[in-house]
Amino acid sequence: MPLDFLTLMAVMAANLFMISASLPLIMGPGVSTAARHVQASMLLQAVAWAAIIAAGTWWDQALSTVSVACNALAQWMLYRALREWLGERPLQSLLLALVVITPLGYTLAFDHYAWRVGWANLLMSAILLIVARATLYPAHYADPRWRRLLMACLVTSAAFTLARGLLGAFTDQYPSFRTPHPVNLAAAVATNVSLVLGTVAVLVAWRAEAEQKLRALAMTDGLTGVLNRRGFNKQAENMLSHAWRHHLPLTALVLDLDYFKQINDTHGHETGDRALKLFARLLEETCRTGDLVGRLGGEEFGVLLLHNSAPAGIAFDQRLRNRLQTLSMAELGFGLDYSAGMAVLLPAETRLPDLMARADAALYLAKAQGRGRMVEA
Numbered sequence: 001m002p003l004d005f006l007t008l009m010a011v012m013a014a015n016l017f018m019i020s021a022s023l024p025l026i027m028g029p030g031v032s033t034a035a036r037h038v039q040a041s042m043l044l045q046a047v048a049w050a051a052i053i054a055a056g057t058w059w060d061q062a063l064s065t066v067s068v069a070c071n072a073l074a075q076w077m078l079y080r081a082l083r084e085w086l087g088e089r090p091l092q093s094l095l096l097a098l099v100v101i102t103p104l105g106y107t108l109a110f111d112h113y114a115w116r117v118g119w120a121n122l123l124m125s126a127i128l129l130i131v132a133r134a135t136l137y138p139a140h141y142a143d144p145r146w147r148r149l150l151m152a153c154l155v156t157s158a159a160f161t162l163a164r165g166l167l168g169a170f171t172d173q174y175p176s177f178r179t180p181h182p183v184n185l186a187a188a189v190a191t192n193v194s195l196v197l198g199t200v201a202v203l204v205a206w207r208a209e210a211e212q213k214l215r216a217l218a219m220t221d222g223l224t225g226v227l228n229r230r231g232f233n234k235q236a237e238n239m240l241s242h243a244w245r246h247h248l249p250l251t252a253l254v255l256d257l258d259y260f261k262q263i264n265d266t267h268g269h270e271t272g273d274r275a276l277k278l279f280a281r282l283l284e285e286t287c288r289t290g291d292l293v294g295r296l297g298g299e300e301f302g303v304l305l306l307h308n309s310a311p312a313g314i315a316f317d318q319r320l321r322n323r324l325q326t327l328s329m330a331e332l333g334f335g336l337d338y339s340a341g342m343a344v345l346l347p348a349e350t351r352l353p354d355l356m357a358r359a360d361a362a363l364y365l366a367k368a369q370g371r372g373r374m375v376e377a
C-alpha cells in the first residue's frame with residue numbers, strides 16, 4: 001500500500017486539532033493544572049504540525065521555526081503536567097534551556113540545511129528523552145501502566161527524531177523533511193500511533209488524578225480539613241503496625257470540646273463551626289510531623305502521637321490548652337475549653353479499637369470530674 005507522507009502529516013494535524021478541541025469538552029470546566037497543561041500541549045503540537053505542512057507553501061523559515069518552537073513548548077507543557085502528577089521531576093533547567101535554544105538555533109542556522117536539521121532534531125530528541133525520563137520514579141505512588149505507555153510513545157518519537165537529525169546532519173541521504181524518505185514515512189506512521197497511545201495514557205493519568213482526589217476527599221472532614229473518622233482510623237492502623245514493628249511508643253488522645261451545645265445555642269451555629277475550625281487548626285499546629293489528627297465526629301477529635309509516651313501527651317495537652325485559651329478569646333470573643341482522655345499503647349495491645357476505647361473511657365472520666373482537664377487511662 002503506497003503511503004503518502006503529506007497525507008499522513010495532514011491526518012496527524014487533523015487528529016491533533018480534534019483531540020485539542022475535544023479534551024476540554026471531555027474533561028469539562030475546573031480541571032486540574034496538570035490537565036490544563038496536557039490540553040495546551042496537544043494544541044501546541046497541532047499548531048506545530050499545521051505550521052510544518054504550511055511551511056512548504058509559504059514563509060518557509062518563519063513557519064518552520066514556529067513549528068519547532070511549538071513542538072518544544074508542547075513537550076515542556078507535558079513535562080509540567082508530569083510534575084503535577086508525579087512530584088518534582090529531574091532536569092527541569094536543562095529542559096527549559098533546550099526548549100528556548102532549539103527554535104533559536106534552528107532559525108539562526110536556517111540557511112545551512114545540515115546544521116538546522118541536525119540541531120533541531122538532535123535537540124528535540126534530547127527534549128523528548130528528558131520528558132520520557134520524567135515518567136519514571138514518581139515522588140509518591142502513581143500507576144506504572146500509563147507511565148510506561150507514555151514513556152514508550154516518547155522514546156519512539158525520540159528515536160525517529162534522532163534518526164532524522166543524524167541523517168540530516170551527517171549524510172546527504174536525507175533531502176527534506178517533506179520528501180517521502182523511508183525514515184519520514186516510518187516516523188509519520190509511528191508518530192500517529194504514538195499520538196493515539198499517548199492520548200490514552202494522559203487520559204488515564206487524568207482519571208487517576210481525579211480518583212486520587214476523590215479518595216482524599218472521602219477521607220477528609222469537609223468543615224475542618226483534617227482527616228475524618230474513616231481517614232483517621234485508616235492511617236492510625238498503619239501507625240499502630242509501624243509502632244509495633246519497630247517497638248516504638250505510641251500515645252492516643254481523644255479530645256472533646258466542653259459545653260459545645262451551649263456555644264451553638266448562645267453564639268449560633270456559624271460561630272460553633274468557627275470554633276471547630278480553630279480547634280482543628282490548633283491541634284495540627286501543636287502536633288509534630290508524623291503525628292495524626294482527625295475529627296472523629298461532632299466536637300470530638302483524635303490525636304496519635306508517634307514515638308511518644310505519657311510525658312509527651314501531657315506536654316501536648318498543656319501547649320494546646322494554653323494556645324486555645326489565648327486564641328479563642330482573640331478569634332471568637334469567648335474562651336473555649338476541652339476535656340481529653342489519653343492512653344499509651346500497652347505492650348500487649350495490638351488493636352486500634354482497644355487503644356482508642358481506653359482513651360475514650362479516660363475522656364468520659366475527665367468529663368465526669370468537671371471537664372477542662374485531661375485524664376490518663
Ligand SMILES: Nc1nc2c(ncn2[C@@H]2O[C@H](COP(=O)(O)OP(=O)(O)OP(=O)(O)O)[C@@H](O)[C@H]2O)c(=O)[nH]1
Pocket residue numbers: 223256257258259260261262264268269270271272273276297298299367371
Ligand atoms: N456548629 C456545629 N455544631 C456541631 C457540629 N457537629 C456537632 N455539633 C453540635 O455539637 C453539640 C454537642 O453537644 P453535646 O454532645 O451535648 O456536648 P457538649 O454540649 O459539648 O457537652 P459536653 O461534651 O458534655 O461538655 C450538639 O449540639 C451538636 O449539634 C458541627 O459540625 N458544627
